Amino acid sequence: MNLGFLVGVFGVLILSHAAYSTIQYRGLLKIMEEEFSRPPINVILELIIGLALCMWAALTFPGKFLSIHPDSDENRAVFLPDNSDFMIFNHRGRLFPPQIDMKF
Amino acid sequence: MGMGSNGELKYEISQNAYIKLVLHSLRHKTAAVNGVLVGRISPKDDGVVEISDSVPLFHSNLALLPPLEISLIMIEEHYVAQGLSIVGYFHANERFDDVELCGVAKNIGDHISRYFPQAPILLLNNKKLEALSKGKERSPVMQLCVKDASKNWRVVGADGGSKLLLKEPSANVVLSDYISSEKWKDVTDVDDHLDDVTKDWLNPGLFN
Numbered sequence: 001m002n003l004g005f006l007v008g009v010f011g012v013l014i015l016s017h018a019a020y021s022t023i024q025y026r027g028l029l030k031i032m033e034e035e036f037s038r039p040p041i042n043v044i045l046e047l048i049i050g051l052a053l054c055m056w057a058a059l060t061f062p063g064k065f066l067s068i069h070p071d072s073d074e075n076r077a078v079f080l081p082d083n084s085d086f087m088i089f090n091h092r093g094r095l096f097p098p099q100i101d102m103k104f
Numbered sequence: 105m106g107m108g109s110n111g112e113l114k115y116e117i118s119q120n121a122y123i124k125l126v127l128h129s130l131r132h133k134t135a136a137v138n139g140v141l142v143g144r145i146s147p148k149d150d151g152v153v154e155i156s157d158s159v160p161l162f163h164s165n166l167a168l169l170p171p172l173e174i175s176l177i178m179i180e181e182h183y184v185a186q187g188l189s190i191v192g193y194f195h196a197n198e199r200f201d202d203v204e205l206c207g208v209a210k211n212i213g214d215h216i217s218r219y220f221p222q223a224p225i226l227l228l229n230n231k232k233l234e235a236l237s238k239g240k241e242r243s244p245v246m247q248l249c250v251k252d253a254s255k256n257w258r259v260v261g262a263d264g265g266s267k268l269l270l271k272e273p274s275a276n277v278v279l280s281d282y283i284s285s286e287k288w289k290d291v292t293d294v295d296d297h298l299d300d301v302t303k304d305w306l307n308p309g310l311f312n
Binding site: 088090091092093094095096 | 129130133134135199201228230237283
């Protein structure tokens with residue numbers, strides 16, 4: 001859990017560093033009056049590593065995946081809510097209000 | 105008696121059929137619900153339709169045809185062994201002050217009356233239900249609607265002389281008792297049955 005978070009932070013830092021390096025590199029190119037074609041190879045490597053770390057962190061840190069199969073046991077939705085379309089309040093329920101145990 | 109005598113027909117509803125329908129409409133208080141009436145023409149007097157049982161149908165998507173077809177076939181097959189058939193339709197509107205028959209109710213009523221020409225539609229009357237909740241109502245808390253000669257559904261017996269009779273006059277007292285003991289929680293309709301087949305739409309244990 002915490003490992004995933006730290007890896008995510010590290011990944012974001014690597015990405016920021018890659019961005020910073022690219023800006024520096026473009027500044028350098030402007031001084032040397034050369035055309036910018038692509039960032040240097042170490043920045044590209046940094047980007048790929050940062051992407052991989054961030055992706056791994058994003059998949060592990062928020063928690064476990066839940067099944068979306070309709071027949072899986074843990075999240076089987078059997079009932080639709082009572083009011084599946086418009087919610088109205090002018091209905092029979094007001095005749096026999098439910099007993100609610102609540103402390104105010 | 106032919107079709108012309110529709111106006112003189114009386115409908116006698118048994119306590120269990122009546123209570124089951126009202127409890128069903130109270131179980132799903134926030135939605136429109138429907139049900140069918142099961143019975144026969146009285147063998148003693150063919151001016152009386154005996155409604156001996158009822159089946160609560162749906163509490164959502166009332167206008168959907170496939171579940172309705174399935175349920176009507178299931179009900180027909182189950183009751184034919186007892187010599188009973190579907191003789192009418194019950195409907196409860198979603199809104200409290202809505203006293204009109206909606207299009208869906210009329211269409212289902214039309215369909216049932218094709219097989220049983222004397223079929224009525226019973227519409228839950230919220231005003232009477234309100235009186236019942238204060239312990240003042242003696243007559244059934246439903247509005248009787250029948251098809252007139254021009255094939256339109258028409259409310260009858262609004263002014264006291266109702267053609268809809270309770271077989272057991274004590275039904276409203278029993279009903280109030282069931283409501284106050286929250287018996288409506290136990291009602292299972294065909295909708296519940298289609299969600300979970302272990303639930304029995306016949307509600308065998310409801311009145312035990």
